[in-house]
Structure formats: structure tokens, C-alpha cells
Amino acid sequence: MPGRVLQLAEFEERLSYLVDLKRLVGRIHVDLAPRGFGKTSLLRQYQRRATERDVLTIWVTAGEELGLIGQIVAAIRTATAGWGAKNRARLVGLLDSLALSVGVPGFAKLDATFDRKPGVAQPVGVREFEQVIRTTAGQGDSAGLVLFIDEIQAADAAGLRTLAYAWQHLQAEGTDVPAAVFAAGLPDAPEKISAVVTFAERIAFRPLERLSADAEEIAIGVPAQLLGVSWQTDALVSAVEVAGGYPYTLQLIADASWSAAGRPDSGGEITVDDVREGQQAMRGDLDALFRARWSNATPLERDLMTAMAEFGDAPVGRAELAQRLGVTIASFSVPRARLIDKGFIQASARGMLEFTIPGFASFVRERQE
Ligand SMILES: Nc1ncnc2c1ncn2[C@@H]1O[C@H](COP(=O)(O)OP(=O)(O)O)[C@@H](O)[C@H]1O
Numbered sequence: 177m178p179g180r181v182l183q184l185a186e187f188e189e190r191l192s193y194l195v196d197l198k199r200l201v202g203r204i205h206v207d208l209a210p211r212g213f214g215k216t217s218l219l220r221q222y223q224r225r226a227t228e229r230d231v232l233t234i235w236v237t238a239g240e241e242l243g244l245i246g247q248i249v250a251a252i253r254t255a256t257a258g259w260g261a262k263n264r265a266r267l268v269g270l271l272d273s274l275a276l277s278v279g280v281p282g283f284a285k286l287d288a289t290f291d292r293k294p295g296v297a298q299p300v301g302v303r304e305f306e307q308v309i310r311t312t313a314g315q316g317d318s319a320g321l322v323l324f325i326d327e328i329q330a331a332d333a334a335g336l337r338t339l340a341y342a343w344q345h346l347q348a349e350g351t352d353v354p355a356a357v358f359a360a361g362l363p364d365a366p367e368k369i370s371a372v373v374t375f376a377e378r379i380a381f382r383p384l385e386r387l388s389a390d391a392e393e394i395a396i397g398v399p400a401q402l403l404g405v406s407w408q409t410d411a412l413v414s415a416v417e418v419a420g421g422y423p424y425t426l427q428l429i430a431d432a433s434w435s436a437a438g439r440p441d442s443g444g445e446i447t448v449d450d451v452r453e454g455q456q457a458m459r460g461d462l463d464a465l466f467r468a469r470w471s472n473a474t475p476l477e478r479d480l481m482t483a484m485a486e487f488g489d490a491p492v493g494r495a496e497l498a499q500r501l502g503v504t505i506a507s508f509s510v511p512r513a514r515l516i517d518k519g520f521i522q523a524s525a526r527g528m529l530e531f532t533i534p535g536f537a538s539f540v541r542e543r544q545e
């Protein structure tokens with residue numbers, strides 16, 4: 177995982193807290209980035225490291241019919257299938273009552289979003305969810321439990337609420353449950369989560385950066401080296417320039433250059449000409465992606481992207497965009513939010529907007545000609 181040293185160090189630290197001290201990692205951790213930035217890869221790397229330390233890992237990709245809690249219930253059921261009969265029977269009982277209280281399909285749905293008991297205003301299923309976490313983390317042969325939630329921005333509001341409140345409770349009680357939640361999501365995840373949870377500031381949101389040039393060189397140079405193939409220096413530099421710090425593009429250009437070089441055997445080399453040829457081939461792949469994005473956009477969204485494209489791939493201020501479009505900033509807040517949702521553009525520092533994939537601006541400009 178080149179370029180993700182800080183993230184991995186933070187994960188290792190939390191993991192040690194969980195495994196060595198047997199403590200709850202009290203803050204839900206969410207890595208944020210647009211599509212293609214390496215969120216899923218990073219989360220999978222966390223998962224491998226947790227598994228190496230004998231932690232039970234549960235993985236869900238949010239956004240499915242079952243709802244977040246339903247997905248977690250199903251995943252825990254599967255992951256604990258090998259438990260001894262007695263522990264397992266108790267856990268299954270808890271999973272069933274959790275599924276029942278949040279209304280997972282296949283279980284009766286209770287008619288409440290919040291518990292109606294006097295003095296308790298919390299989403300349904302919070303106590304049941306806590307029980308499930310305690311039981312799953314504290315039994316079996318594992319050293320603890322880590323829940324991984326990919327695409328958290330797509331999770332249902334009720335599920336997010338139950339998860340967040342349960343975690344808040346576990347933390348407030350100060351009990352020693354060796355468990356953690358690591359999630360990944362699009363840059364608008366904090367907004368979505370804040371809309372349904374009042375204490376979203378308790379969640380550790382961590383924006384992922386683009387890869388540095390050094391990290392990019394390592395990402396493409398080292399795997400080649402392991403096969404005895406070397407990238408000429410100018411080839412490496414030019415591939416890195418094409419990628420612009422964006423992991424998805426980096427994989428495309430590296431793969432295309434490799435093919436252009438005839439998939440070299442040990443002793444082979446990748447030259448700047450291979451990269452140039454690879455870039456041509458890669459254009460086709462990227463164009464397909466760009467076309468799909470474009471056809472997925474509404475007329476208003478296209479207008480906004482067209483205005484952005486006039487400023488190139490660099491971040492552009494909202495005021496400049498408003499001026500360009502001849503409208504107020506507020507008037508394009510809806511297409512702006514939709515495009516961020518879709519992962520086509522992202523909000524960078526100080527309210528600036530930029531495209532998430534380098535090259536999109538010139539694609540849009542070429543369409544206008
Ligand atoms: N640190 C990294 N260095 C190089 N390539 C990476 C890195 N992280 C991810 N990638 C590559 O970038 C692409 C997108 O990664 P992915 O994890 O699917 O992104 P996301 O989940 O953010 O959409 C994949 O081809 C992946 O192999």
C-alpha cells in the first residue's frame with residue numbers, strides 16, 4: 177500500500193489497543209475519498225492485518241436491501257458458523273432479536289424508529305446491537321472483532337443511527353469490549369451521517385489524499401522489480417505524470433505501459449515510448465468511463481461540469497463558477513451535491529471544486545467543440 181503509511185500506522189495503533197489491551201476503539205473511523213482513490217484496497221489491507229492478529233473480521237458493503245444492520249447480522253452469522261454449539265446458540269438468539277427489532281426482511285418489522293420506553297429516546301435495536309457486539313467480540317477463539325463497512329455513505333439512515341448510538345453507548349459505559357468499526361466512504365459521507373446522528377463529531381473522519389509522486393513510483397516500480405523488470409527513469413516519471421496521484425489512473429497507465437512493452441519477462445525494461453503507447457491505449461478505457469459519467473449526468477449537472485472544465489482539472493472556486501454560469505452560488509447547490517454524491521467531482525479545501533479523475537476536464541471540453 178504505497179502512500180498509505182499514515183493510515184496503516186493509525187490502524188496498527190488502534191489494532192494494538194484492541195488486541196493487546198482488550199479495549200474498545202471508541203471512535204468509529206471513516207476514510208473518505210472519491211471513487212478510485214484506494215479506499216476499498218486500504219480497508220482490505222486493514223482487514224488482512226486484523227486477521228493476522230487473530231481478530232474476527234466482518235465485512236459489509238453498505239447499500240443493500242437488507243439494510244446496514246441486516247447485513248451485519250448476516251455477516252456475523254456466517255463468520256461465527258464454526259463456534260461451539262453453546263456460544264453459538266446464545267449468539268444466534270441475540271442476532272435474531274436484533275434482526276427482529278430493526279425489522280430485517282424475513283423478520284417482523286416493529287413499527288417504531290425509536291424506542292418508546294419512558295426516558296429512552298434511541299433508535300431501535302441499540303441494546304440488541306450492543307449485546308451482539310459484546311458477545312461476538314468476547315467469545316470464540318478470536319482476539320476481538322473489527323467491523324469493516326465499505327461505501328458507508330450508501331447505508332440506510334436507520335442502520336447508521338443504530339450503529340452510531342450503539343457505539344456511543346459502548347464507549348460511554350467504558351466497558352472493555354475488544355471491538356472496532358473501520359469504514360470507508362465518499363467525501364459526502366460526513367454530511368450524510370451528520371444528518372442522522374447528532375454526535376457525528378465523535379466519528380473520526382479521515383480524508384485520503386492523492387498519492388505522492390514517490391508513492392506512485394513505488395506502486396508501479398516495485399512490483400515490476402519483483403519480476404526482474406525495470407522501468408526506465410523517464411518512463412516512470414512520465415507514467416506518474418499521467419496518473420496525477422490518482423490510484424485508479426495509475427493502475428491503468430502502468431498496466432497499459434506493461435502491455436505496450438509486450439508483457440516483459442525478467443530482464444526486460446519499460447521505456448518512455450511504452451508509456452506513450454500505453455497512454456493512447458488507456459485513453460480508450462478512460463473515455464469509456466468518462467462517457468458513462470457524462471451520460472449519467474442531468475442537463476444541470478452537465479452545465480456545471482462544462483463550466484468547471486473551462487478551468488481545467490485544477491480546483492476552481494464556487495464564486496468563479498457562479499460568475500462563469502451567470503447565476504448565484506446557491507442556484508447550483510443541488511447539481512453540485514449530486515455530482516459529489518456520484519463521485520464525479522469533489523469539494524476540496526475552502527469550498528473549491530475539482531474533478532475526481534484527471535483528464536475529465538479535457539474530455540468535457542472536447543465534447544463542446
Ligand atoms: N496505495 C495505492 N497505490 C497504488 N494503487 C492503488 C493504491 N490504492 C489503490 N490502488 C488501486 O487503485 C484502484 C482503485 O482502488 P479501490 O480500492 O477500488 O478504490 P475505491 O474503493 O476508493 O474506489 C485499484 O486498481 C487499486 O489497485
Ligand SMILES: [Mg+2]
Pocket residue numbers: 212215216217326
Ligand atoms: Mg471502493
